[in-house]
Amino acid sequence: MGKWFAFLLVLIGTYETVARHFFDAPTIWSYDALCMSGGVVYLLGASYTHLKDSHTRVDILYSHLSPRRKAAxxxxxxxxxFFPLMGVMFDKxxxxxxxxxxxxxxxxxSFWYPPAAPYRTLFAIGLFLLLLQGLAKLIRDVYFLAKGENLD
Incomplete structure (x- = not known):
């Protein structure tokens, strides 16, 4: 679903750039649409990033740990x-x-006044998916600590 919002982000950005710079006809709705599309891409992509362990980490100690200590x-x-912060964010x-x-x-x-509810709902869904992915990672890590082998 996030890929469609990324596609929408590119389309809106291209349309606004061409309209503004070539036809001197900026739109009133593009800024809000770009912000909302970018936010949805970011939030729906967060759980995938967590799945692939691609998030930013200060890697001073972590890279030198054994796999078992990394899991711990x-x-x-x-x-x-993670869970306290994401729990509060999801609740809000x-x-x-x-x-x-x-x-x-x-x-x-802007003067467009788009409805906020769909965006706020997708925001909550993105946080819920991130919480689910965090729970799945926690279960995999606890299993690895207990059994010494990967669950996957």
Whole structure:
């Protein structure tokens, strides 16, 4: 699903660039659409990035650890940092999504005033998928610590 938003991001960006620079006809909706599309790509891509272990990490100690110690380190860090932070973010995202639907919230960054609820809902879905991926990684790491072999 995220790839379609990336495609939309490219289309909107191209349209706005051509309209603005070649025809001197900027749009009022493109900035909001670009921000929303980029946010959806970022949030839906976060769980895939976590799956592939491609997130940014300060690698001073981690690269020198054995696979078993890496798994233990990942378990401890996910329990102390990842799940509390993502849990709070997901709770707030769901609250704001429900609120946006209830009050028919609009974004007021421009004079276009797009509805906020669909974007806020996709934000919450992206965080939920990231939490699920974090849980899957935690289970794999705990299994590796217990059995000494990969679950996959």
């Amino acid at each position: 380190f990942d378990v401890v860090c996910s329990l102390i940092f 995202a769901v609250y704001w999504a429900v609120r946006a639907w209830r009050i028919k919230e609009v974004m007021f960054n």
